[in-house]
Amino acid sequence: MASQLTRSPSSTIDDSDAMSTTSSSSSANPKDDEVWDSATSVLVTGGAGFVGSHVAEALLARGERVVVVDEVNDYYDVSRKEANLDVLRRAGGDNVRIFRGDICDVAFLEQVFETCPMPRRVVHMAARAGVRPSIDDPFVYVHSNVHGTTRLLELAAKHGSDSFVFASSSSVYGGSKKALFSETDAVDLPVSPYAATKKACELLAYTYHHLYKMNIAGLRFFTVFGPRGRPDMAPLKFVDKISRGEPIDRFGDGSSSRDYTYVDDVVDGVLKALDRPLGYQIYNLGNGSPTRLNDFIKLVEKYTGKNAVIRQKPDQPGDVPRTCADISKAKTLLDYDPQTPFPEGIRKLVEWYQSAEAAAAK
Numbered sequence: 001m002a003s004q005l006t007r008s009p010s011s012t013i014d015d016s017d018a019m020s021t022t023s024s025s026s027s028a029n030p031k032d033d034e035v036w037d038s039a040t041s042v043l044v045t046g047g048a049g050f051v052g053s054h055v056a057e058a059l060l061a062r063g064e065r066v067v068v069v070d071e072v073n074d075y076y077d078v079s080r081k082e083a084n085l086d087v088l089r090r091a092g093g094d095n096v097r098i099f100r101g102d103i104c105d106v107a108f109l110e111q112v113f114e115t116c117p118m119p120r121r122v123v124h125m126a127a128r129a130g131v132r133p134s135i136d137d138p139f140v141y142v143h144s145n146v147h148g149t150t151r152l153l154e155l156a157a158k159h160g161s162d163s164f165v166f167a168s169s170s171s172v173y174g175g176s177k178k179a180l181f182s183e184t185d186a187v188d189l190p191v192s193p194y195a196a197t198k199k200a201c202e203l204l205a206y207t208y209h210h211l212y213k214m215n216i217a218g219l220r221f222f223t224v225f226g227p228r229g230r231p232d233m234a235p236l237k238f239v240d241k242i243s244r245g246e247p248i249d250r251f252g253d254g255s256s257s258r259d260y261t262y263v264d265d266v267v268d269g270v271l272k273a274l275d276r277p278l279g280y281q282i283y284n285l286g287n288g289s290p291t292r293l294n295d296f297i298k299l300v301e302k303y304t305g306k307n308a309v310i311r312q313k314p315d316q317p318g319d320v321p322r323t324c325a326d327i328s329k330a331k332t333l334l335d336y337d338p339q340t341p342f343p344e345g346i347r348k349l350v351e352w353y354q355s356a357e358a359a360a361a362k
């Protein structure tokens with residue numbers, strides 16, 4: 001598989017796509033040394049992760065050249081991220097280049113730009129995600145999310161940017177008691193460091209739009225789930241544990257509800273936002289139809305054919321009781337129209353999980 005060219009302790013360049021030897025000056029494949037056009041390539045940060053890999057795959061499917069930058073950290077099992085990168089290599093061929101390193105590392109990014117000058121379109125998905133771990137280690141969240149996003153905004157401003165799209169989060173709505181969360185709501189009271197970093201990214205993005213007239217869209221995702229999902233999030237965790245007959249932790253009495261969004265719908269929204277630069281915009285990308293935790297568990301039982309073993313836990317600090325996106329703005333401005341009801345998404349997730357388990361057992 002891929003050999004890696006180590007550039008600095010924190011940064012490696014994956015040469016399986018960009019270079020086929022350990023030296024950039026002696027590449028076996030002349031295409032690897034070709035300098036890409038910044039106008040016809042797209043930078044996807046966090047492309048080894050869950051949502052980023054799906055976005056990169058969709059861009060490759062429509063014939064785009066995609067520059068993936070990801071530090072491939074161990075927030076969860078790195079083999080999952082390696083598998084995501086393998087999907088992109090297979091899907092992209094010569095149209096994908098994969099670079100491993102920290103988006104805060106300027107020297108690393110300068111090396112990326114030698115063959116892939118800063119693309120004029122950016123999909124910035126790299127971040128430390130997850131609410132609860134941000135309470136234990138807020139500094140790593142400030143690093144990747146606030147420092148990292150500022151670095152990318154700065155580079156996009158310096159090199160010229162046509163469209164800059166980044167992942168914010170529904171967690172900016174904090175403990176809002178509103179029935180529908182709207183982009184016009186005041187979101188000044190984040191209840192976790194993670195949420196605070198996402199709000200900070202939105203503020204910084206506005207500043208860059210104001211100063212440099214950049215087109216920037218901040219996308220507030222609402223609990224994304226689907227194939228290749230994050231193992232720290234309830235959908236995949238519950239499918240896995242219930243399938244294996246292991247207990248699941250249920251925080252609270254099961255009456256909390258979430259607006260779960262199937263990953264294909266989120267990807268559709270991301271690409272639409274990228275393709276329709278409209279100054280500075282914040283969009284909710286949700287499903288618009290929340291599901292109670294107890295109903296979610298019943299669906300997983302239905303599609304796995306197993307009964308859940310429930311371990312009762314108290315409510316968690318930083319968790320919010322209910323999320324529901326008002327998606328009217330994204331519908332109006334982007335023609336965003338989520339197609340996957342939650343039960344159908346869970347069915348697809350279980351199907352993917354079972355085929356991945358079967359393949360791993362071979």
Ligand SMILES: NC(=O)c1ccc[n+]([C@@H]2O[C@H](COP(=O)([O-])OP(=O)(O)OC[C@H]3O[C@@H](n4cnc5c(N)ncnc54)[C@H](O)[C@@H]3O)[C@@H](O)[C@H]2O)c1
Pocket residue numbers: 045046047048049050051052069070071072073075081101102103104124125126127128129130143144148167168169170220221222223224225230
């Ligand atoms: N999945 C969701 O439900 C959800 C909900 C709201 C917001 N979001 C946001 O969407 C984006 C994608 O989330 P995801 O679920 O795919 O998470 P993920 O953890 O699967 O992917 C994030 C990727 O970013 C990379 N990364 C982190 N810090 C980096 C750094 N400093 N330099 C380079 N790479 C770095 C990680 O290695 C990882 O592969 C994130 O910004 C997240 O905060 C996700």
